[in-house]
Amino acid sequence: MKTNEWEASFEAYAQKLINEFQVPGAIVAVAKEGELLYEKTFGYRDREEKAPIDLDTVFGIGSITKSFTCLAIMQLQEEGKLSIHDPVVTYLPEFRTRDEAHTKAVTIHHFMTHSPGLPPLPALIPAMLPSLKADPTAEELLKQFEKDCKEPIDTYEQLMTYIAEHPYELLGPPGTEFSYCNEAYGLLGAIIERVSGKKYEEYVQEHILQPLGMDRSVFYVEELGADDNCTMLYTPRVKDGVREALRAPGWWDSPSMLAAGFLKSTARDMLRYADVYRTGGASGDVRVISEVSATQMTAPHIKTDLVRSYGYGLGTQSFHEKYTLIQHTGGLKGITSVMFIIPEAGLTGVVLTNVDDAPISNLVLGLLNSLFDRPLETPLVTFATYEAPLAQLQESHGTYKSGEGDEVKIRFDEENKQLVLAAGGEALPLRPIGEDSFLLNRNNIDMQVRFVRNSEGQVKRFVMGGRQMPKVEA
Missing domain, CATH: 3.40.710.10 (DD-peptidase/beta-lactamase superfamily)
Incomplete structure (x- = not known):
């Protein structure tokens, strides 16, 4: 060979x-x-x-x-x-x-x-x-x-x-x-x-x-x-x-x-x-x-x-x-x-x-x-810059937890006007790439995450690793 x-x-x-x-x-x-x-x-x-x-x-x-x-x-x-x-x-x-x-x-x-x-x-x-x-x-x-x-x-x-x-x-x-x-x-x-x-x-x-x-x-x-x-x-x-x-x-x-x-x-x-x-x-x-x-x-x-x-x-x-x-x-x-x-x-x-x-x-x-x-x-994929409305970013903060034991906290960083994900001792910024869709970079690998809203427009779940994690705390 x-x-x-x-x-x-x-x-x-x-x-x-x-x-x-x-x-x-x-x-x-x-x-x-x-x-x-x-x-x-x-x-x-x-x-x-x-x-x-x-x-x-x-x-x-x-x-x-x-x-x-x-x-x-x-x-x-x-x-x-x-x-x-x-x-x-x-x-x-x-x-x-x-x-x-x-x-x-x-x-x-x-x-x-x-x-x-x-x-x-x-x-x-x-x-x-x-x-x-x-x-x-x-x-x-x-x-x-x-x-x-x-x-x-x-x-x-x-x-x-x-x-x-x-x-x-x-x-x-x-x-x-x-x-x-x-x-x-x-x-x-x-x-x-x-x-x-x-x-x-x-x-x-x-x-x-x-x-x-x-x-x-x-x-x-x-x-x-x-x-x-x-x-x-x-x-x-x-x-x-x-x-x-x-x-x-x-x-x-x-x-x-x-x-x-x-x-x-x-x-x-x-x-x-x-x-x-x-x-x-x-x-x-x-x-x-x-x-x-x-x-x-x-x-x-x-x-x-x-x-x-x-x-x-x-x-x-x-x-x-x-x-x-x-x-x-x-x-x-x-x-x-x-x-x-x-x-x-x-x-x-x-x-x-x-x-x-x-x-x-x-x-x-x-x-x-x-x-x-x-x-x-x-x-593998690159994304253009997306300007997410500030109000939507602020609505997404909270704690999300799945039945499989995963838990993440999303907070809004006022100084940088961005969402930050906290899990496992890490704090990772989320970069908007679409409506309610974001990119986080962990260990030099981009991962897509997103928020799911109900019919009234309220954020109900956070999706990471293909799992939909319900919001348990605002």
């Missing part, structure tokens, strides 16, 4: 980030037209044992699992066993929201596009409860969600009961509001099971992983037997102002949310999988869905911000003039991952790390810019 001109500068950039964020191990792999173009490993799969990483090292992929879940749904639609526009209650009659008419209107499509109208809920924590209780590094997380962890959510039925009984305000009619929803994806697993007659993980294994030759991709690492080419997990801590990565053995698991983010895979297997979306449904000589279904999966079904949209288990945006960037990230303890596809350029890529909160956005930005011969830190 010949050396590309950009490799040295990218690797120096990546190594600096990896050192700064104390990432124990990572792999970056890119293919062009299905052939490996670039591969680079950093650090170790097990830092203490100095165990190396290669293309076949098993990492967690987190929420990239969601694309596998949607692929399974599309396969079942092709077989005539369901329609993505069927109401969810057709297959899950136990499903309930806070409003009966709303419940009946929610379709599989709404689940797949994170638009069933549910705000962020804390269900993932009790859904992982046995794993968390067995993990000493999860002690603080369990304390934070103590009131939500009286009982584990081990079954789909328990998950549906939780959604029905948990107090929350619906975001809007189904299909109108995007808010990232792990609960919806957990229940897509239930639909797959009831329609196919197989366990979710068995269906994915038989209909996606095995046909594509992804023989090192598993939901449970125990399936790998004595094979030790599997990453150790690490989790970040800040001690005396210094970031460190703690060794944190033990994969978190969730039987009721398996379809939302618990697959493990390798760089080699993931490049093989990403080809499905590059080619329109096939990888090599194996077709797993039709071109029509693949196109539906990568279509921009719902806007997530000013430039990005969400398809079925995959995000999409325009990139570098004539290209489309299709991607999804994943994160959990010991996991930060991304898969990307640029079909028009014939490119697929994956970045896998063995610590949560790794600088994945920076790494991917540097990689994409290198591939397209642009300066390493060139933003």
Whole structure:
């Protein structure tokens, strides 16, 4: 494999980030037209044992699992066993929201596009409860969600009961509001099971992983037997102002949310999988869905911000003039991952790390810019200056909190006449880029955020990271 001109500068950039964020191990792999173009490993799969990483090292992929879940749904639609526009209650009659008419209107499509109208809920924590209780590094997380962890959510039925009984305000009619929803994806697993007659993980294994030759991709690492080419997990801590990565053995698991983010895979297997979306449904000589279904999966079904949209288990945006960037990230303890596809350029890529909160956005930005011969830190998108009315800025201050535990405070800076976001000890200015839309820069990465108003024009929610966080205090 010949050396590309950009490799040295990218690797120096990546190594600096990896050192700064104390990432124990990572792999970056890119293919062009299905052939490996670039591969680079950093650090170790097990830092203490100095165990190396290669293309076949098993990492967690987190929420990239969601694309596998949607692929399974599309396969079942092709077989005539369901329609993505069927109401969810057709297959899950136990499903309930806070409003009966709303419940009946929610379709599989709404689940797949994170638009069933549910705000962020804390269900993932009790859904992982046995794993968390067995993990000493999860002690603080369990304390934070103590009131939500009286009982584990081990079954789909328990998950549906939780959604029905948990107090929350619906975001809007189904299909109108995007808010990232792990609960919806957990229940897509239930639909797959009831329609196919197989366990979710068995269906994915038989209909996606095995046909594509992804023989090192598993939901449970125990399936790998004595094979030790599997990453150790690490989790970040800040001690005396210094970031460190703690060794944190033990994969978190969730039987009721398996379809939302618990697959493990390798760089080699993931490049093989990403080809499905590059080619329109096939990888090599194996077709797993039709071109029509693949196109539906990568279509921009719902806007997530000013430039990005969400398809079925995959995000999409325009990139570098004539290209489309299709991607999804994943994160959990010991996991930060991304898969990307640029079909028009014939490119697929994956970045896998063995610590949560790794600088994945920076790494991917540097990689994409290198591939397209642009300066390493060139933003994917630039925005013109927008003059936000002062009254609108002043209306947006307050505290916003999600059921997943995120909390931000927005204050109006009188001196500079701008909004400032405070979270996690940071104070970040918000730059207006559109009506109620702003840009914040964290760790040299631009993130779009926005405010959501009700029909009376009052600011009710703040959207960050795809999650709609209700205003809890003015």
